[in-house]
Amino acid sequence: MHIQKDALQSVNTAGLDRHEAEFAFLADRLTADGVDVEALVGDLADFQVAIPSWALGAGGTRFGRFSFHGEPGSLEQKIDDVGVLHALTRAAGAVSLHIPWDTPTDYAAVKERAAGHGLSFDAINSNTFQDQAGAARSYKHGSLSATDEAVRRQAIDHNLEVIEIGGRLGSKSLTVWLADGTTFPGQRNFQRSLTQTEDSLRQIYAGMPADWKLYIEYKPYEPNFYSTVIQDWGTSFMLANACGERAYTLVDLGHHLPNSNIEQIVSTLMLKGKLGGFHFNDSKYGDDDLTVGSIKPYALFLIFTELVFGMRNNPQNPDPAWMIDASHNVKDPLEDLVQSLEAIREAYAKALLVDQESLAAAQADHDVVTCQELLQDAYRTDVRPLLQCARLNRGGALHPLRAYRQLGVRETLIRERGKNTVATGL
Numbered sequence: 001m002h003i004q005k006d007a008l009q010s011v012n013t014a015g016l017d018r019h020e021a022e023f024a025f026l027a028d029r030l031t032a033d034g035v036d037v038e039a040l041v042g043d044l045a046d047f048q049v050a051i052p053s054w055a056l057g058a059g060g061t062r063f064g065r066f067s068f069h070g071e072p073g074s075l076e077q078k079i080d081d082v083g084v085l086h087a088l089t090r091a092a093g094a095v096s097l098h099i100p101w102d103t104p105t106d107y108a109a110v111k112e113r114a115a116g117h118g119l120s121f122d123a124i125n126s127n128t129f130q131d132q133a134g135a136a137r138s139y140k141h142g143s144l145s146a147t148d149e150a151v152r153r154q155a156i157d158h159n160l161e162v163i164e165i166g167g168r169l170g171s172k173s174l175t176v177w178l179a180d181g182t183t184f185p186g187q188r189n190f191q192r193s194l195t196q197t198e199d200s201l202r203q204i205y206a207g208m209p210a211d212w213k214l215y216i217e218y219k220p221y222e223p224n225f226y227s228t229v230i231q232d233w234g235t236s237f238m239l240a241n242a243c244g245e246r247a248y249t250l251v252d253l254g255h256h257l258p259n260s261n262i263e264q265i266v267s268t269l270m271l272k273g274k275l276g277g278f279h280f281n282d283s284k285y286g287d288d289d290l291t292v293g294s295i296k297p298y299a300l301f302l303i304f305t306e307l308v309f310g311m312r313n314n315p316q317n318p319d320p321a322w323m324i325d326a327s328h329n330v331k332d333p334l335e336d337l338v339q340s341l342e343a344i345r346e347a348y349a350k351a352l353l354v355d356q357e358s359l360a361a362a363q364a365d366h367d368v369v370t371c372q373e374l375l376q377d378a379y380r381t382d383v384r385p386l387l388q389c390a391r392l393n394r395g396g397a398l399h400p401l402r403a404y405r406q407l408g409v410r411e412t413l414i415r416e417r418g419k420n421t422v423a424t425g426l
């Protein structure tokens, strides 16, 4: 389905007066504080986040999966869903595919469909954490780190095939996340596993076109519960350095042990020019993949403050590839993604409001109280009128969630696709 412009405009009309009053009030205040409001709104509108194809269906846990009606049953329908999100939010201008779940059959048709929604293809994801039908070897005991050379070969070849598929769609980067690790002490030799992983990644890197980037994701535990081969940012950073200058670390917010200082990790990686990709989600306990900003919005703001500092001060770091990596078992996946997109832009807007000059001065004076006040003043600002303005300027919805419901998007999808469709993926 496509969101019709006229329909969206008529839904927007209802709240327009109130929005304009709220925007004028905030813009006056910010302008008096020396903020260039127009530039700020432009930065917000430009901030685009990729939607992973696997977030469009209801997720599941190891205990069960409860389907959400009208889920996309094909790659084309997944692209349509991201198109709906982008039409409403104007913040989801890219899609991130997963192979083999999303292997296209008709490349030209898939590209045309994405272009029709104004979408590009961002980082493509390989999968060596599941056995695929008909595969000669099993990843039960590892993939890129496997003891058996034939298993490693199969996993490397899969990644090379993913690069080839991504290349045909216009993708320019590969994200590798490994489930490799052990569940019991003594199960494998740490040094051999790491050496073999490095060797495998170097072979994948060597097979990438010259304008591609490799993102190496890390995660401390799960599905293995004693050790993970790429357990933390340091291991990822070391492997990226071993591969070459177009290999980078990818930070996934949920892939840290409780209370990790993620903003400091982000800061260090950007200083070293090695923050390549970023996956948004939120968590209470572990890799919970909850809606962005639903649990720890202040931590998200602090992370964004470091991202903004890095984007302004670290030309050695490329623009990170932004992606939402969340899944939900109880919400409408599209509504969940709208909430995540809103939380991301909200945190970004607040981070842009941090008065960096005054902060540097307060830091130099060891005025700890003022340092905290400067951060919290930005955090406490209700930036929603700015986000609304950024969306309206690009033809999006004033209130994306409200519009989604008023336009009856889910009902239309159910009518078009049927009730009991199940999205491919987890």
Ligand SMILES: [Mn+2]
Binding pocket: 177, 217, 252, 279, 325
């Ligand atoms: Mn991730």
